[in-house]
């Protein structure tokens with residue numbers, strides 16, 4: 186074997202990837218992580234290795250192209266990629282414009298910091314949207330509530346976040362204070378990869394600087410010639426944090442939209458989908474149908490009408506976005522059908 190496992194672990198290597206390698210690959214390949222994606226090349230890194238390789242795709246679907254955070258196997262002689270390893274998690278979105286295409290944002294992120302602040306920016310519906318995205322991507326969400334120093338009632342903000350999902354982790358802090366940010370260290374240690382999302386002004390950049398310890402790292406940019414010979418500026422996407430882990434900063438993270446996130450929505454609103462599964466009619470629209478469990482819960486005050494409204498909005502948005510991607514599949518989907526399908530899938534999973 187030609188590579189140093191201990192040092193690879195610092196880059197995020199784990200048994201999830203290691204167990205995918207055949208004995209032959211173990212003998213003849215080196216794993217390397219994609220740290221930046223450019224139009225005509227990928228930057229990869231591994232202990233003692235920084236290299237450019239051609240773009241690589243494992244198949245002909247959009248999801249099979251290597252993206253930031255991916256692990257590639259390189260041939261140890263030619264240094265060319267030979268295989269894309271199966272991912273732990275994946276953020277993707279509908280490509281901008283009318284093109285019906287999915288765009289990969291980042292792979293193999295462990296933790297998503299959902300950043301929000303103790304002021305009028307705070308918005309439960311937006312948080313739920315981010316939580317659904319994290320769940321869909323297969324990434325652990327941690328809500329980071331910033332600007333506690335500016336609000337006497339920050340405990341109340343924290344309490345409303347905690348109510349969004351059972352077991353949801355919330356950390357309240359002053360993003361400018363290095364000591365206060367120490368509570369985030371457990372997600373930022375060696376081998377860990379984190380990404381941040383949140384509205385403008387909530388303190389993402391401030392947090393990033395605090396976590397990196399060295400603001401220069403984030404602003405250091407690589408100048409290169411684009412295809413027209415002009416200087417183009419790109420900033421690296423994976424940055425080493427003080428605590429040893431990697432911070433993924435890519436513009437796409439800021440524009441994530443819901444597309445094909447039914448499963449994520451299901452996880453965040455499992456109370457609602459379970460309830461809907463007990464309506465008398467399978468295709469109940471929770472409108473005026475008899476035996477509707479959702480309406481009963483509303484009438485008995487067991488269900489917050491605002492939460493239902495947000496769920497409907499998110500479900501509708503999701504099905505609109507998916508429609509652009511998979512027109513045919515999405516056409517027949519409505520709120521009632523979606524909840525029914527989710528409940529059926531859940532039951533299927535139990536039966537397996």
Ligand SMILES: Nc1nc2c(ncn2[C@@H]2O[C@H](COP(=O)(O)OP(=O)(O)OP(=O)(O)O)[C@@H](O)[C@H]2O)c(=O)[nH]1
Nearest residue numbers: 331332358359360361384385386387388389390391
């Ligand atoms: N008092 C206080 N100010 C903060 C805190 N976090 C960020 N700020 C300030 O809020 C302002 C906006 O912070 P940024 O880090 O630039 O916000 P951002 O999320 O990166 O915003 P965009 O880049 O526009 O998306 C800056 O003036 C920060 O100094 C905090 O916890 N407490």
Ligand SMILES: [Mg+2]
Nearest residue numbers: 386389390391
């Ligand atoms: Mg910023």
Ligand SMILES: [Zn+2]
Nearest residue numbers: 464469471477
């Ligand atoms: Zn109903």
